[in-house]
Amino acid sequence: MRTVTGPTDHVVVVGAGLSGLAAALHLLGAGRRVTVVEREALPGGRAGRVELGGYLVDTGPTVLTMPELADDAFAAVGDSLYRRVDLIPLDPAYRARFADGSTLDVHTDGDAMEAEVRRFAGPAEAAGYRRLRSWLEQLYQAQMRRFIDTNFDSPFQLLHPDLARLAALGGFGRLDPGIGRFLSDARLRRVFSFQALYAGVAPARALAAYAVIAYMDTVAGVWFPRGGMYALPRAMADAAGDAGAEFRWSAEVTELERSAGRVRAVRLSSGERIACDAVVLTPDLPVAHRLLGRAPRRPVRLRHSPSAVILHAGTDRTWPELAHHTISFGSAWERTFEELTRTGELMSDPSLLITRPTTHDPGLAPEGKHLHYVLAPCPNTTTGPPATSWHELGPRYRDSLVAELERRGLHGFGGSVDRELLVTPVDWTAQGHAAGTPFSVSHTFAQTGPFRPRNLVRGWDNVVLAGCGTTPGVGVPTVLISGKLAAARITGGDRPGRVHTPPPRRTVVPSSKGTADDPT
Known part of the structure; x- marks a missing residue:
């Protein structure tokens, strides 16, 4: 395995998302001094947190699988995910609802x-x-x-x-x-x-x-961290801080000082200069390439995954047919994917992911309220409507989603909304995500494994990439792995294997505030 050459005593990790935090923990465990620089005021990156009139909204992924991969990062510094985070096993993992009215609970x-x-x-x-x-x-x-x-x-x-x-x-x-x-x-x-x-x-x-x-x-298995998905990056940042990492919040990296093929320091928008021996870059590829001054040459242009419209809705009621995670399938299937990946049209018969985190943590909403997250896949801005068109298209599409939810049995959904936040490709674009998608580079054969953008950067002796745009790819488990792999490029190898204690399987007592089986 190729590794960073020269000294690696002090590593700057750019970005406190899941990959950056995983890299930081593995680097700390290997004895490196670590400084994490994050442009936002809190950890998480895509897995961030927004407060919306008393509702605590996870801005990114809502599904946690393979928690042992997160525990691997905690274990690197002698800590434990299960000590830091209360993980609730979800049963069913999903509830699938079909256009013919049938329902299937997916058990692990x-x-x-x-x-x-x-x-x-x-x-x-x-x-x-x-x-x-x-x-x-x-x-x-x-x-x-x-x-x-x-x-x-x-x-x-x-x-x-x-x-x-x-x-x-x-x-x-x-x-x-x-x-x-x-x-x-x-x-x-x-x-x-x-x-x-x-x-x-x-x-x-x-x-x-x-x-x-x-x-x-x-x-x-599918798990839910009490406190929402944000509880995971928050705990990782706390563990890294306790292990000696230094964090710079609300600090944006604007330049990498380079000399003789090595980054000697990172410069912040404030003018501050942080000297370092190596750098882990975790922003999406366009931002990383801008800092590096160029994108690597590839024989074929990178293709990106579809994007998504997300409606975060705080409501004054909920519906008994919803589980923690519910997949509402439309009648169409092949046509849906054709629209998303080839013709660039909005789904004519959408399949939707509806997540209700207050099923297992009522504290994420004000007393007597509920939180719903509705994800509708949509074409990215290369295949479909350009980012700027979503300023006008977004509100119309939001209304069509609400109408579709009500048609599928969530009667009164629109009238129940107390607070809401709509996220569309224009927002993903503003965050620096290529093609207006948070799901980065797609996993075609030519963009998988050794053919995916490498985490070592040609021409830079001490820069490593992490995150969903590089190896191994998109998703919470793989992004956590990407942080570990980036750290291994610096430390010279993986740390010895560990035996993980699995999270306890326990029966969850339904909340009086409303669950899939007991709405109030």
């Missing part, structure tokens, strides 16, 4: 999910689910250490027995047909293939290897 326990599939679609599909679950587990085992949690220096690193194992499992086929080998019910196939959208590729075109995301969601 194999026996419970087999029984649910049998109720939903019959014994043949239940047997198929068991075979699918085994295949997902095998895919995960074949990929994790060799293709996800690894630093690539050359495509030749793919030439390993695990590559043959992955091929034998059908990992280089297409995702939708791969799922179809086990399940014939079209609704069930959606439940185990919609995750391809996280990778920015339609299920019909995505590699079957990306079923590993379905493994994380439907087998490994």
Whole structure:
């Protein structure tokens, strides 16, 4: 594995998002002095926090899987995720609602999910689910250490027995047909293939290897940090501070001082100069490339994932049909992905993710209120409407989403809204995200593994990238890994493996304020 050359005693980490905080913790654990520079006044990056008239709103991801990857960062400094954060296991992990009126609860326990599939679609599909679950587990085992949690220096690193194992499992086929080998019910196939959208590729075109995301969601388990997803970066920042990291909040890096191929210091917008031996850059690629002075040459221009419109709505009521996470599928499927990834149109029959964090933490809203997060995928600004058009388009699309929610059974949703925040591609663009998408570079074959933008920067001896635009890719688990991999480029290797204590599985007592089964 190639590493940063020369001294690495003092490392500046640019950005206190999940990747930057993971990198900081692993660097601290390896004995480095670390300064974290963050342009916002609080940690989190994409996983930030906004206070909205008494509602505490998570601005980024709402789904936490593979918490042991976060614990790995805490363990680097002798700390523990489970000491810092109260993790609540979600059961169901999701509730899927379909256009025909049917509903499926997605359980991560194999026996419970087999029984649910049998109720939903019959014994043949239940047997198929068991075979699918085994295949997902095998895919995960074949990929994790060799293709996800690894630093690539050359495509030749793919030439390993695990590559043959992955091929034998059908990992280089297409995702939708791969799922179809086990399940014939079209609704069930959606439940185990919609995750391809996280990778920015339609299920019909995505590699079957990306079923590993379905493994994380439907087998490994989904968790909710009490206090919202922001509790995770807040705890990581606290642990890093306790381990000796220095934080500069509301401080933007405007220049990298370079001499003889090395960054000697970072300069802040305030004029302050911070001398350093190495730098970890975690902003989205356009911002990182601007600081570096250029973008690396690639034979083909980078392609980006679809974007999203998010409606954060504080309401005075909720609805019994909602779980913590509810996926509301439209009738269309192939056409939806065609619109999102090729024709650049807004979804004519949208599939939506609706998250209600107050299901398990009423304290995120004022007394008697509820918080709902509605995510509608949309084309990015390269494929679809340009960012500036969303100033006018956004409010209209918001109204159409509310009308669609009410048509699907959330009667009175529009009238119940007490506070709201609408986020569209124009907002993602303003934050520096390429193509107006928070999901960064898509996971086509040519942008995966050793073909994804490398975390070592050619021509810069002591700069490393981290975050969703570099290896291994998009999503909370992979972004946490990217921070660890960036730290390994500086420290010279991974720290010894650790045995993680899994978070306790416990029964959650329904809140009197309203849960999926007990709305008030």
